[in-house]
Amino acid sequence: MKPQYLTLYTLEPRNEIIKNYKLIPDPNGNVLVFENFWHGNNHEKNIVPTILAYADIVNQNDRRLTETAQKLFDGYLQN
Numbered sequence: 001m002k003p004q005y006l007t008l009y010t011l012e013p014r015n016e017i018i019k020n021y022k023l024i025p026d027p028n029g030n031v032l033v034f035e036n037f038w039h040g041n042n043h044e045k046n047i048v049p050t051i052l053a054y055a056d057i058v059n060q061n062d063r064r065l066t067e068t069a070q071k072l073f074d075g076y077l078q079n
Helices: 012-019 048-057 062-075
Strands: 007-009 032-035
Touching: 007 012, 048 062
Parallel strands: 007 032
Antiparallel strands: none
């Protein structure tokens, strides 16, 4: 399955993102870049918290992703 958007959470400044990932700013592009805002062990592993991954998937409002969101919820979030 190909995602509609690629979401990147990072602490890198804009110029470093452009240089390191060879991204060209485009307001109509399919890459979303957000500042990494959480703290904890996942930051060192370059992994977003499960609840954030779940929220990002659900927010896309794509029926194809319902199964993936449900697996995250059932496996990691329901308790």
